[in-house]
Amino acid sequence: MNAIVVNELTKKFGDLIAVDNVSFSVKEGELFGLLGPNGAGKTTIINMLTTLLVPTSGSALIAGFDIRNDPDNVRSNIGIIFQDPSLDIGLTGRENLEFHAMMYNIGAEERRTRIAEVLSVVHLENKADTLVEYYSGGMKRRLEIARGLIHYPRVLFLDEPTLGLDAQTRRSIWDYIRNLNREYKTTVILTTHYMEEADYLCERIAIIDNGKIIALDTPQRLKDEYKSDSVSLTIEGPSDPLLSGLKGKEWVREIAADNGNVLLKVINGEDNIPHLFQIAHATGVVISSVSLHKPSLEDVFIHLTGASIREEDGSKRAGMREKHRRRMMR
Ligand SMILES: Nc1ncnc2c1ncn2[C@@H]1O[C@H](COP(=O)(O)OP(=O)(O)OP(=O)(O)O)[C@@H](O)[C@H]1O
Ligand SMILES: [Mg+2]
Structure with a gap:
């Protein structure tokens, strides 16, 4: 059974085609990655799959529910960790979780149990009653992950889970993500532009560039095939x-x-x-x-697009791609 089925999904913003006819599916219990540079269209895909943005065309099923026809059922089956922090820093960690659990209509007693459970998943028990304002970046991210888990979602969406965190914190977040995928059998779809994150965590990766999927496979097979x-x-x-x-x-x-x-x-x-x-x-x-x-996913990305994923400037990337295309044609 597939947890996510995406069928020819497209999103246009005026003349810009941010997501261009994208199709893929994610198996139940899978840890799946969308890997691509800035502006590739990753967040736009996540926003459509989580019903925050209406597609221009195409369709998708999440946990069997249609994002267009059945958005309420989609929402009750998913957890989302946004790219931009969305905690209330004037509340404590526990209060943030309480508030979120109430929005999902979880009763008081159940809330207590679940809050204790998700806090222990991300090892924040000791910080539960501290104002989020005084959390470190990594703690905030862990609290957001805990919050995304509060209603036991079948599918968890993580948009850039470790953006801007130091290497050590990043690694500990990877472990939390991996644990909750394994122990709770939560299907996880994450976006990243960190090659090593996709390589380390994901069972399969879709490489996205300019709104299109340009390759989709296991990290190992991508490396074997392209380099x-x-x-x-x-x-x-x-x-x-x-x-x-x-x-x-x-x-x-x-x-x-x-x-x-x-x-x-x-x-x-x-x-x-x-x-x-x-x-x-x-x-x-x-x-x-x-x-x-041994080839890295970075090598695969360069091979496929002619540019390094770390190039932040789109025009530079386009120039690199053109150079690469000319080189390939020679
Ligand atoms: N609401 C919007 N209106 C207009 N253009 C948008 C909007 N949202 C995104 N875009 C454009 O769509 C393209 C894809 O953006 P998106 O945020 O999906 O990229 P991304 O892959 O998540 O990038 P990043 O790694 O920087 O988060 C970009 O060119 C962006 O400027
Ligand atoms: Mg994004």
Whole structure:
């Protein structure tokens, strides 16, 4: 059963097509990521799926309910953590949770139990009665996650859950997200522009650029499909015997040699390095050092779009893409 089914969803703001005919589905219990640079359309997708924004065209089902025809049922089955903080800093953590639980018509006794439970999920029991104004950034984010869980949603939407947090806090938030996905079987869909976040957390990732999904798969398969491993060797003496020994090997994708350095693109680097040594040995070449670089999602993104995801400036990205397109056409 799918928790989310998105069918040809489009959102236009005037002439701008922010989300362009996007289709995907998320299985129940899955941890799914939308990865893309600033302005890719991630928040716009989330806003449509959570019924905050009406699509220009297309449709979606959340927990089996249609976002257009059945928004109330959609809302009661989802939790949302917005990209922009939305806590009341003049209230304590507990009061924020109380208020939210009341909006979901959860009775007083049930509220007490659930608040205690969600506070313990994010380890904020000790801060429950402190004003949110005095929380750190990471604590605020954890409180928002707790708040998103208060009505036991079947599907949790997290828009940039760790934006602007330091590496250590980010990692602890990742652990909370992973735990609640595993222990509570909550389906999680998150957006991020952090490659390592998508790579670490998500079972499958849709890479979004300019409102379109340009790739969708597991992080590992995306890496396997779009990039091979890089192996660089330093050798003693001429490289020609090694190069001829490697010719025609199906696991070698590319070879470049320069002054005692040989750079190879290979499939399954760690499995084939021993073969590489055997061939070197057989051809009388001595390898004095070897290094293996496994592709990252960043490499995949650059491969697909011709630009790094960290480029904040859209016009620069467009320029990079054009350069990349010309390079590919050559
Ligand atoms: N209400 C709106 N009116 C007009 N344009 C909008 C509106 N909301 C978003 N956009 C535009 O739609 C595009 C997608 O924006 P969106 O916020 O969905 O991107 P995003 O992928 O979430 O980016 P970020 O990583 O910066 O959060 C952007 O060009 C943005 O300027
Ligand atoms: Mg956004």
